[in-house]
Structures are given as C-alpha cells and as structure tokens.
Amino acid sequence: MEATASLLLPVVSCAVALLLRRSQRRPPPAATVAPPAVPIVGPLLWLVRARNRLEPAIRELHRRHGPVLALRFLSPRPAIFVSGRGATHRALVARGPAFASRPPAIAPFRVLNSGQNTVSSAPYGPLWRSLRRNLTSGILCQSRVPLFAPARRRALATLVSDLGRRSKDAGGGVVVVVECLQFAVFSLLTHMCFGRRLHRRRVADIEAVQRELFASDIGFQVFAFCPAVTKLLFCRRWNKVLSIRRRQEELFLPLIRERRDRRGSSMPSTTNGEEPETESLSYCYVDTLLAHRLPKEEGERALTDGEMVSLCTEFLTASVDTTVTALHWIMANLVRQPEVQSKLLDEINAAVTGTDENESGIAEEDLKRMPYLKAVVLEGLRRHPPAHFLLSHAAVEETSLDGHRVPAATSVNFSVADVSMDETVWDRPEEFKPERFVNGGEGAGVDLTGSREIKMMPFGVGRRICPGLGLALLHLEYFVANLVLEFEWGSVAGVGVDLTERPEFTVTMERPLRARVTPRARRRAAVSI
Numbered sequence: 001m002e003a004t005a006s007l008l009l010p011v012v013s014c015a016v017a018l019l020l021r022r023s024q025r026r027p028p029p030a031a032t033v034a035p036p037a038v039p040i041v042g043p044l045l046w047l048v049r050a051r052n053r054l055e056p057a058i059r060e061l062h063r064r065h066g067p068v069l070a071l072r073f074l075s076p077r078p079a080i081f082v083s084g085r086g087a088t089h090r091a092l093v094a095r096g097p098a099f100a101s102r103p104p105a106i107a108p109f110r111v112l113n114s115g116q117n118t119v120s121s122a123p124y125g126p127l128w129r130s131l132r133r134n135l136t137s138g139i140l141c142q143s144r145v146p147l148f149a150p151a152r153r154r155a156l157a158t159l160v161s162d163l164g165r166r167s168k169d170a171g172g173g174v175v176v177v178v179e180c181l182q183f184a185v186f187s188l189l190t191h192m193c194f195g196r197r198l199h200r201r202r203v204a205d206i207e208a209v210q211r212e213l214f215a216s217d218i219g220f221q222v223f224a225f226c227p228a229v230t231k232l233l234f235c236r237r238w239n240k241v242l243s244i245r246r247r248q249e250e251l252f253l254p255l256i257r258e259r260r261d262r263r264g265s266s267m268p269s270t271t272n273g274e275e276p277e278t279e280s281l282s283y284c285y286v287d288t289l290l291a292h293r294l295p296k297e298e299g300e301r302a303l304t305d306g307e308m309v310s311l312c313t314e315f316l317t318a319s320v321d322t323t324v325t326a327l328h329w330i331m332a333n334l335v336r337q338p339e340v341q342s343k344l345l346d347e348i349n350a351a352v353t354g355t356d357e358n359e360s361g362i363a364e365e366d367l368k369r370m371p372y373l374k375a376v377v378l379e380g381l382r383r384h385p386p387a388h389f390l391l392s393h394a395a396v397e398e399t400s401l402d403g404h405r406v407p408a409a410t411s412v413n414f415s416v417a418d419v420s421m422d423e424t425v426w427d428r429p430e431e432f433k434p435e436r437f438v439n440g441g442e443g444a445g446v447d448l449t450g451s452r453e454i455k456m457m458p459f460g461v462g463r464r465i466c467p468g469l470g471l472a473l474l475h476l477e478y479f480v481a482n483l484v485l486e487f488e489w490g491s492v493a494g495v496g497v498d499l500t501e502r503p504e505f506t507v508t509m510e511r512p513l514r515a516r517v518t519p520r521a522r523r524r525a526a527v528s529i
Helices: 003-007 009-025 042-046 052-066 085-094 109-113 127-140 145-171 177-196 200-224 229-232 235-262 285-292 305-336 340-351 364-369 372-382 416-420 469-486 521-528
Strands: 067-069 078-084 174-176 398-399 403-406 411-414 485-489 501-503 506-507 513-520
Touching: 003 009, 003 364, 052 067, 052 078, 052 305, 052 416, 067 411, 078 177, 085 127, 085 398, 085 411, 109 235, 127 285, 145 174, 145 177, 145 469, 145 485, 145 513, 174 177, 177 200, 177 235, 177 285, 177 305, 177 513, 200 229, 200 235, 200 305, 235 285, 235 305, 285 305, 305 340, 305 372, 305 469, 305 506, 305 513, 340 364, 340 372, 340 469, 364 469, 372 469
Parallel strands: 078 411
Antiparallel strands: 067 078, 174 513, 398 403, 485 513, 501 506
C-alpha cells in the first residue's frame, strides 16, 4: 500500500503547477489567497515538499499576491505563509504573544515529543514557560557557559585529529568535511546533555537514530490526513515511528538513570565557573531535568522518563544539525573565497599573538577580539540559514494579520530565507560578503533578536526565538576560528565548490564539501616542539 504514495508524485507536481496557473488567471478574494483543494493531494504535497520544490512555488505565490497567503489544502484549516520583514515583525514582535503558540502536532510527533511536552512543541502557556526557563537558566545562561569549556576543547581536539588523519590518509589531503563536523558536534552536544564523553560507538548509535528520524520526517507527514486510516494504510511507516521511539529510550534512559544515581553522590564544586578537565562533567542538561518540577497547572510533578527522553532528543535535534549545517556552509565559502580566508587568518594571528601556542587552539576569550570572524559567521547565517522556514507558529486565539483572518491553532509559517535575501536591505544579497557586517556595512550592528527591525532571523524572533542563540554563535565562532588557524582550506583542482542547496531537515549542500585540508606550517612546528 505504501507504494501507492509514490505513484501519486506526478499528480502532486501537476497540482502545484495548476495552483500557480489558476491563481494567475483568477485573482483571489482580497482577504486571502486560497488555491482550490485537490482531493488527497494536500497532505501528499507536504510528503514530497523537498523533492518537488515547494519553497519556490510558495515564493511565486507571494510575488503575485503579497506577503500573507492562506493556502487551503485538504485540512479544514488553511496553512498561513508569511514572507517579508514587515509582516513578520508585525506578527512575531509587535504582536508576539498572539502568534506564540504551536499548532497541534500530528500523531508521529506526539509520540516522539511526549504529547507536545518539549520546549519547541509545547503550546504557549505555563508548561512552555516552565520548560524554556529550565533550559535557559540551567544550561544556556552566561554563567553556565564556562562549565562546558572542557567539552568544547575535547570536541575541537577530536575534530582537528579526524581532519588531520583523513588528510594524511587521503594522500592529496582531500577530505569530505561534513562527516568530521557531524561527529565532533554530536560529541560536544551529547557531552553537554548527558554529562560525560561517550565512546565513538555510542555517539554513532545516537547519531544513527537521529538520522533515521530526520530521513523519515517527510514520510511521517502522511499521518496528518485521517490518522486512524493512514496508520492502517501505512502500517510499516507507523511501526517505524514506534521503533525510533523505542531506540531513543534504549539509548537515552541508561544515561539518564546514570545521572539520577549520581545525584546522591558528592559532586565537585563549580562555584569558580571552571570545570576540571575530566571525562565527566559535574553538571549537564539531564541534571536540570531531574531536578525540574512542572508548574501547578501540570500538577507540580517531576518529569517522567519518557518526557526526559523527548527533551534530550529535542536538545540534540535543535543543536546538532543546525550547527553542522552552518559550519558546512561557512567553510565551503571560505574554500570558495580564499581572500576571505586569508583576511580571517590575519585577524586570528593578530588576536592570538603573545599567547601560548599549544594544542588547545584559540582560547574562547580571544574570540571577543575578532570582529571579522563574527562577520564571517553572520554572513554564513544570512546567506545560508540552516532552516528556510521557522517552526510553524500558531495563533493563541482567533486573530488577524494584515487583514487576513487567522483562526486559533492554525499553522502560520514564516520564511527565513526571503528575509535574508531582501534586496531593499542587502546589497547583492546572493553574494557571500562578510564586509557587510563590519563598520559602514548594511549589516553592521544587526539585531538578531529583531526587536527593532528584522534584517535576518536565522534564530527566529519574538517569544519563540531560539534560546540557544548565544551558545550557537559561540560554537560557530570557536570552531571556524580554530579550523582556519589549524588548517589551510583549498579547493580540489577541477572540482570547485558547488553551492547548490538540498532541502532536508536543514537546507544542506547538494554535494557535500570536498576540500584540500592541509595543516598549517606554524601549527606543525608548534606541535613538533
């Protein structure tokens, strides 16, 4: 039965074309743009949205009909799509609480997020505030950041070692970069989540189940339509949902129980803001979950084991792929533009002059003296935001946006990529040009929170802005600076760098970066001494 869906893919493609053509011939009512629903095609359109390039189709509809569209598929509620800085600011900042909720999750994700009991999926209200406050105050606040410096140093050492080994083994120094990035970042985030460095095999097992979840995301969308029926029609797909959940529990629960058992034992003091260089951290995300109590609206109870598994999954899902994707794009552009790489290296060398050149690389405090590094990272996030749409928002109660009626719980989707490519803000926005973020550039002093105005929003804006914004920027700057210091990054002769995008869980490179990675002479000398 599941093969039936693939037979309908050509029908979906034709439907998108017909919707565009019909919207051109017959102007819709002023209050909404509502292409006619084609039976069964609506849910399947989401099933194959990456393959059939739904994003360009929606962009074309925006071009013809304005920044707010209400696209009605088979669902009784339309899906609202918002593009443009003005409409986005009016919805998410000026009227932030009105659009701060989440739409009801479909059946597979209710299994995987414990009935929307995670920070990113919970509806706007006391539960969401409680879970978000625990994450921000427990892990992401500035005073906690130094506690995880040993984990960052360990991840960097792993990354540098892997790149150096692969470069040497390849003879010519050509490396598929993303594989090294994925393992290093996954190691770092699992270390922060569970409190100790995991062996390669265990990290690989966790990464494998996360990859299976990402790969299945599109296929799970079929359950948005009549779940009681589609669970029977697509029973193998539903069994995969349950299998992924079981594997998450098998991998995460022993680590959670280990931290629970450890809570009763004595822990080293961390009052000085430093963490000893050990395999085990004295503090981690799971510790905050074990100590957390939900608000009175939820019975003032502790989190269940299942909810902690969901929250740990969310911690990794929200952090790993977005960071890896951003790093991948930034390094690709540094390979493609050696003059930018050279300018960045000059700044790095100037900033670390007089420091002890040892194997730990650049100290985190040195990053504050590198404005061009920050510009490179910001330009990477602007030009290649890891996600081209924010997670779907929803109206808390029925409201309107720019004259468009928005029913409560309706999915409202905001375009990140269109804001970043707005030609009224950015000069030649298709180019990778870090100089736009230094003094005198149109991006100088950009406000990533969007409170004043929105020029780019790779972390979202408003009440649902990514709580890990500061930590994500630190990770990106830390890894980029050290990778440029340790290695010379060159293109492969006759190959070049292909910046074609591939929409997956994040928007990745169609052809992963293959670069000639050569240890810099200065670093080789420092190590040999």
